[in-house]
Amino acid sequence: MSTILGVFMPRRLVITKPGSPSVLDVIEFDMPSPKDGEVCIEVHYAGINFADTLMRLGLYQPRPPFPFTPGYEVSGIIHSLGKGVKNFQVGQRVVAAMPTGGQASHVTASVNRVIPLPDEMSLEKAASIPVTYITAHHILHHLGNLKPTDSVLIHGGAGGVGTAALQLCQWAGVSKVWATASGHKAHVIKKYGGVPIDRHNEDFVDLIKQATNGRGVDHILDPISGENLKRSLKVLAMGGKVYTFGMSAAAPTSKRSLLKAYFAWRKTPKLDPLKMMSRNQGIFGVHMGTWNDEEVIAEQLYRIMEGIKTGKLDPVIDSIFDIEDAAKAHQHIHDAKNIGKVLLKFK
Template identity: 45%
Template sequence: MKRIIVTRYGPPEVLRLEEAETPAPGEGEVLVRVARAGINFADLLARMGLYPGVPKPPFVPGHEVAGTVAALGPAVAGLAVGDRVVAGRSFGGYASHTVAPRATVTRLPDSVSFDAAAALPVNYLTAWLAVMHPGALQPGETLLIHGAAGGVGVAATQLAKICGAARIFGTASPGKHDWLREQGVEPVPRDDFRAAIREATDGRGVDLVLDPVGGDHLLQGYRCLASGGRIVTYGISAMAPGRRRSRLAQLREWWRTPRFNPLWMMGANRAVIGVHLGRYRDAERLQQAQTELFGWLESGEIAPRIDSVFPGAEAAKAHQHIHDRQNIGKVLLDFA
């Protein structure tokens, strides 16, 4: 098998292609022949040593794959060799073969491509938690999505429309604003979004803010909330402003991360919600989310936007593409 390993924490160039022995699935496990592996910003943070729980190098990054069942371990039911599947992993997705627990493997409908399937697990489940539950966006409400042209941002926009959002605001690089408008998103400046939201809503604010940035950015998002509003924090990309790990940036953003006082929140009638998909323990809720997402995918109500597919051997280029903020939607690796 072929796999991409992180040789040491650092810039994209630390990613290296290597040959390895194909693993055998253990009890309750499935060996997947990977066709597509999804790339998430969490992978970039892991490569730099900034992601919570990241293994020490060398390790294989990647949290989501789509492909076919190559082998089944003992005590695995409901699947057969050759089935088309999508699977979630803690790490290990950037490879031609990967072993996943049966509970994380789902058979794909024939109508769902490997590209769409590999774009679904992390981005759309994160967006579902942020928008649907516990984000609880209601019909007629408004929201602000930071990083609206990224994988989670695109997913959140589509789910907000399903919820009946009245207005969707979004931040992104200026070159992506026209694309946002085509999606029904009202662009606001990344550097002065609070003033733009205040003006656009006549001072009321928005009902829901989705923030993957963290630091002071999170506090400014909180201050954009209307009475009864919620802000969902699901990342801290501010700690990784460049290609390399910066202790100074880490310390600065950690220092600037707000500590929310419950008395403030009570007085303002605002809520702060944290979402970490990898540590979400309500399996029944995630199953509900997955069922709804696949239903909407088949009906056409959601459609992952694939920005680009890089050969597996070019994982470093794919990471740099995301660092450079070139992507609109999902970036994938091809291991077919």
């Protein structure tokens, strides 16, 4: 990291072109200036999500043109204030949900996307909240109107969104929850009240049908898509809802393969609205990065913060990588080694 007259230059992660983790680079840039109604945040931690790895592979939309800086969530302290900002102050600890560009040492954000942190909350845990918990909360509550009597199937139950969804189900008093994951991650799912399904050695369709006497479940969270989404529809109950929020099936490894992505896309079911109508079922595509109702985002962030302050929610942090090791962080996620959230550290 270089300095100008003793001042450290801001740095940001850049995806230079589509490809393996080797295409990631860290570059210096000029200090950003907040516009009216914005703050500039000195970032201490930024979250990484599977969507970032798919964008790096060129398999995720929407995304900025290459080269660009990814990142939807940050925590840190306020560096400077834009005009008209009255409810924040320089040096204040905050968390922010970013539309993109969050994996940088300094970012600007609309005050509508920024929330002050209570003293008892660490910056690490704060950075684990915006994408995973807002996605899970948006699915289960804003879209799903989750009730204690509902049943839920969570694919990728040991990941960031998965562990957040398990905790939200517990908080809502939902007892019928199943979650798929690698067998060695079963303890995490059990910890948060779910029934683990080994995604490598067990058939979730058979298990769900047996457990529900053929009825199926009311809510299915699917970040995998492809064949997995097609099979998920087989266990969707009458009046049930499926939420698709990713396509990890298109990136089984860290290397870019348009052929594998194409086959995953080909296996994704072509939905028939009339057939779904007969069973009163629904399917939602969820992408919080494109959701533009900032009031809804803020409401959900405050609700999530309430859950954390009362001990109902507890972000699961798998690992923290220095920004210079971002390629290792991406590979860690590709290898499905993480349980919970992976963070990048700037301080």
